[in-house]
Amino acid sequence: MKAVTYTRGQALTALLARRILILDGAMGTMTQRFRLTEADFRGERFKDHPKDLKNNGDLLSLTRPDVIRDIHEGYLAAGADIIETNTFGANALAQEDYGLARLSHEMNVASARLARAAADKFSTPGKPRFVAGALGPTPRTASISPDVNDPGARNVDFEQLRAAYHEQVAGLVQGGVDLLLVETIFDTLNAKAALFAIDEYFEESGERLPLIVSGTVTDASGRILSGQTVTAFWYSVRHAQPLAIGLNCALGAALMRPYIQELARVAPDTFISCYPNAGLPNPMSETGFDETPEVTSRLLAEFAAEGLVNIVGGCCGTTPQHIGAIAAAVEPLAARSTRRAMFYKEAA
Template sequence: MKPIVYTRGQALPGILEQRIAILDGAMGTMIQRFRLSEADYRGERFAGHHKDLRNNSDLLGLTRPDVIRDIHEGYLAAGADIIETNTFGATRIAQEDYDLAGLAYEMNVAAARLAREAADKFSTPQQPRFVAGAFGPTPRTASISPDVNDPAARNVDFEALRASYYEQAQALAEGGADLFLVETIFDTLNAKAALFAIDEWFEASGERLPVIVSGTVTDASGRLLSGQTVTAFWYSIRHARPLAVGLNCALGAALMRPYIQELAKVAPDTFISCYPNAGLPNPMSDTGFDETPEVTSRLLQDFAAEGLVNIVGGCCGTTPEHISAIRQAVAPLQARSRQREFFYREAA
């Protein structure tokens, strides 16, 4: 099998071979710090929209780009190598909840351009910054029935997911993304639709971007919501030849360790990413969560010292303070080494 030749983000694999890269932190909980009103979300353009728009965070790229820009620049100043676009829910399927499905393409282009401008502002020859186009799981699941009385019922199908993700891939690339990040995967069938759509866009466009795939283990069972173990998840998406595979979100770093260990063991031929949330909500904490920057950075430092990871960052509840602490903790440590048989061997 021939090695992948990327048309964007070409420097990223070499960086991951040499050191641990830092991903940014949460977007949604950072937006909450601004205490935005319904009017902030609407702006002038959507002042008369017939549905409530508050908490439609993806819309802020159009109505309050200053907020999104501020968050991106905060993470970059903290030392992030990779920032994610504010597009977790910017698919046509997710935006149907707000009757804004027709704006999905525009949302993705605008979000990617904001991240691109911020990344370019902070990039240096010594530390290039990368924009990861973020693909969320959508609020629908192709594998699980929404009706307990009808196991066969579904509220979305593979084709609808594929079409929605294809549109998102095209828009994120137009806006300037360097790589694609399919994240917070709770249903592997949804992720396979995203990966299929991304590959379709690669074929149609002639582009080839690095892809990172990140699942989420929802509880101590060690399984995704759709029932797969971490090992089964990897074998379900391995055909996509991702630059990195990992876990994010649902569990804090302390509970994520055995599943990162499992993934690192079964996927020796790719890079490993890990960006946990900041633990459980804790109103007595300064950050509102029980894993402070010091706690999270120490735990991820342990992961790095054990040789488990190549990309680390934060998910829900994490802040630029978390990212700064994580960077300082892991910077002196060696990135996880990997085998190259699968991704880099030449065809016979």
């Protein structure tokens, strides 16, 4: 067994002890604004591919890197401290739907390098920027049957998930990410496969990166899709010792408040992240969601004033305008205090 050491992202903990950090906003919302065609997604390389590729946003890192670069730089210019790689579905299981599972590693390396270059371009000694390697939940669930007539049926198992996540992590780290973000978790068993793969990779490589874990409460029941409460979800993943635990997607900030409060209460020694959708879907609005930048930023500022959060940003429907407004709203507010934060403050 190799000795495992932190080699990247070490400044994050000290920064989180001093202020609220800003995560970027939606990638899909922004790519839709480019009104890309099937030809854009295919590029020259995949012009004869037998399956439709439109809406395979992860592929754009290979076929339209200019689009992804522009989106990253828009969020950085708006004030994001952390940007996510364009890899939400860049795993072999998700890419099977497009007949591109073989490209998972390449997609992750390319996406990480695009984000790394953008972050380095905007970094200054006074405001370093970080790249989070995004690992989405995959379109398959290990806990829930895809067949209503057969509760025991499954379309994926733990080993398939572990292998897909391990390949993705290897690509992200090779591409230069500072931390890993297991996000939009609707099935804790899927997340545990990701966490297992991450720890396995760390042991093999001898390098450990900071980790953020973010679940998704799907409705007013206060549970993730596989049935766990926020408290149960935390106890299921806390063994991974994440830098931060949080919630994202599904709900707007107003509906997410009680669950962030619950998470902050049960995880007092861990930083809390929160990046909600821009409210509920609304096809009549410009972004397809209800909340304007002013609304989302006001709500997240209320979370900060209540002492609930350390990292804030946006998920579906949010734009650089949302992120800029959030950054301005929370800038004068103190980050949530934890014992970890107190240690770093005293050391400084």
